[in-house]
Each structure stands twice: as structure tokens, then as C-alpha cells.
Amino acid sequence: MASESQRKANKRYKEKHKEQQQLYVKRSTTRNFLKNYASLDDLQEMQEIIDTRLKQLENK
Structure with a gap:
């Protein structure tokens, strides 16, 4: 169990x-x-989305 000071930090x-x-939560989900x-x-469907995104990032 975390201490009160750790929870505040x-x-x-x-x-x-x-x-x-937010990025951590979205990635985890x-x-x-x-x-x-x-x-x-x-x-x-996700594979298609990933392939499209990879192409976008490679072309930057």
C-alpha cells in the first residue's frame, strides 16, 4: 500500500x-x-489500419 505522500506525488x-x-491508457486498452x-x-481491420499508418509515417 502506497503512503499518503506517494499518492500525492x-x-x-x-x-x-x-x-x-492518456496515451498510456489508450495503448493499454x-x-x-x-x-x-x-x-x-x-x-x-486493425492490420489494415496499421499498414496505412506505417505508410504515412514512413513517408514523412
Whole structure:
């Protein structure tokens, strides 16, 4: 169990780094969905999205 000072420090960090925290949550949610719930159709759709995004990033 975290101490009160540790909880306060964690809260301050999260407030100061909101965008990074949102990214962590989205990444975690996506991974969980892909690993545990995605159907074959879901995975194929995600693969298309990933391929398109890779091409966009490679062309920058």
C-alpha cells in the first residue's frame, strides 16, 4: 500500500503529464482488446489500419 505522500506525488505527476497518461491508457486498452477480445475480423481491420499508418509515417 502506497503512503499518503506517494499518492500525492502520483497525483501531481498525472496532472502534470495528462497527455502522456492518456496515451498510456489508450495503448493499454488497445493491447488488452487485441490480445483478449478481438475476433479475426477485428484483427484484419486493425492490420489494415496499421499498414496505412506505417505508410504515412514512413513517408514523412
